[in-house]
Amino acid sequence: MKNLKLKAARAGKDMSQQQLADAVGVSRQTINAIEKGDYNPTIRLCIAICRALDRTLDELFWEE
């Protein structure tokens, strides 16, 4: 399932996928795949993404 909250938070910081990827130390394709939602990142990467975007895990990765 697509992660639109992540996509929106990134847009809110005016960052490209490449910029976010550089900020957290992964490839652009990894960010793209996470937003596309067809896989399952590690928690450390999720936390790094949250810190780069000033959000928490619950805000970006929790689903009711």
Next chain:
Amino acid sequence: MKNLKLKAARAGKDMSQQQLADAVGVSRQTINAIEKGDYNPTIRLCIAICRALDRTLDELFWEE
């Protein structure tokens, strides 16, 4: 770094590592390793653990 919040939440539900492992569909060693803190689970596993323990990601896996 050890995940004591997870250990405490599990104790609060009176579950063994084995019971939690069964509840979320991984091996007991995986739960043990996460509590021990020397590795990096996937977010889906973290979410499954949170649901089994009635906690959120921020409560069990976020660190300031």
Next chain:
DNA sequence: ACAAAATGTCAAGTATATTTTACTAATTAT
């Protein structure tokens, strides 16, 4: 319309999360 940047996607390779089996140490109950 055109160029440049950003995004979507794929295949092959590498790094690492997770499993299985097994053994030991510590707790808990009888």
Next chain:
DNA sequence: ATAATTAGTAAAATATACTTGACATTTTGT
């Protein structure tokens, strides 16, 4: 004191997260 359950740890194998490189499509700016 002893048996049974729980917890800690390790090595080898398997599954999968992530990388690299490449190309196509879409969006944005001029």
